[in-house]
Amino acid sequence: MKNITLITNTELLNIKKTLNLSNKLSKLGLKRIQIREKKLNKNELINFVKKMKDNVEEDCKLFLNGNPELAIKLGLDGCHMPENTIFNNINLNKKILLGRSIHQNTLTPNPHNIFNYFHVGPAFPTLTHPGQIPITEKKIISLTKNLDNIIFVGGINLENVEKLFKYNFSGIAVMRELLLSNNADYTFLKLNEILNGKRKNSH
16 A cells, blocks of 8 residues: 655644645545644644544644654654764664655665655655756655655646656645635545555445
């Protein structure tokens, strides 16, 4: 099964609506949410994370962006680190999943072999990083030879997701395609159907 990760951004969709969306999609089968909030202060972020934990189904894993200590403290499943993380600061003994962003010019994809999954992108042009050129096919192929658990990110939508099928990957991560969807239920189920066939709800 290829997974779908919802990336939050409460500047695009406010906290209340994001919590409602996460609740609804986790009931439809969403298994991963990455809490990526650049503008919330620490107290607001902690409050948001606690509400998110109460709000989603138990099998929906929650990942916090960029702060492993806080992710551990709040009992989350994992932490997603930006590409430019200083790696010797990460305590490797903790039992959470660690992910990392990888871009075109990332030289050492998995330093110290501490990462469990990788967000590779942008797969397509994306408003989150305007002006950043999508990662090349050559780079993706070299990464897929050496890494497991590649999750594509960046500009992925219903129209272009099938273009990723020529690569070996374990899932996708999306922000605007779900946060700004007029019918997020449909969009999520359709993405899931494209990624995994019509197995879900086929009985």
